[in-house]
Amino acid sequence: MRYCDPFRAAGRPETTDHDFLLTCSCGLEQRLDEMTIDEAGPMTLYDCARCTKSVVGVLADDPALAETPEPQGMARWGESAGHKLRGYVIGSRVDVAFRPADADADLLRLPATPYFFKRYLDL
Ligand SMILES: [Zn+2]
Numbered sequence: 001m002r003y004c005d006p007f008r009a010a011g012r013p014e015t016t017d018h019d020f021l022l023t024c025s026c027g028l029e030q031r032l033d034e035m036t037i038d039e040a041g042p043m044t045l046y047d048c049a050r051c052t053k054s055v056v057g058v059l060a061d062d063p064a065l066a067e068t069p070e071p072q073g074m075a076r077w078g079e080s081a082g083h084k085l086r087g088y089v090i091g092s093r094v095d096v097a098f099r100p101a102d103a104d105a106d107l108l109r110l111p112a113t114p115y116f117f118k119r120y121l122d123l
Contacts, residue, residue: 001044003032003058006085007098019100022092026051032096043120056092059120081119083110091116 007015017032024030028050036052038045046056061084082091091113098108 001039001058001060001088003044003046003056003090003096005058006088006090009086009088019098021097021099022055022094024048024051024053024055025094026053032056041121053093054117055094056090056096057116057120058088058090061087061089080113081115082113089116089120091120093117 002017003020004015004017007019020032022030022032026048028048030049032046034049035046035056036049038047038054043057043059045054047054082089090110092110093114093116094112096110096112097106098110099106
């Protein structure tokens with residue numbers, strides 16, 4: 001499973017992880033295909049190439065999957081805990097830009113989902 005999969009499923013079959021760009025909290029700008037991929041669990045994790053922190057994740061949107069219950073009083077939990085798209089859930093600690101190498105500007109900006117790792121991994 002890759003971050004680009006829901007975009008390929010949504011009608012852009014040419015999309016690859018190279019089309020996504022982010023800046024880790026440590027300051028390193030990198031494309032997703034330059035990150036370290038960890039596929040040991042149900043969620044594919046993308047770790048920063050420099051500080052090794054898990055910054056991005058993608059998993060199948062499976063209703064049977066265990067989720068941490070919504071904490072009491074936490075506003076906008078749902079939308080802050082991942083973007084659901086074409087049978088996948090994607091999330092990240094920082095904004096992810098959809099910017100293919102030949103694009104002059106971001107085609108799309110996927111806002112950070114600060115509760116994503118908490119919700120699905122309880123991290
Ligand atoms: Zn980093």
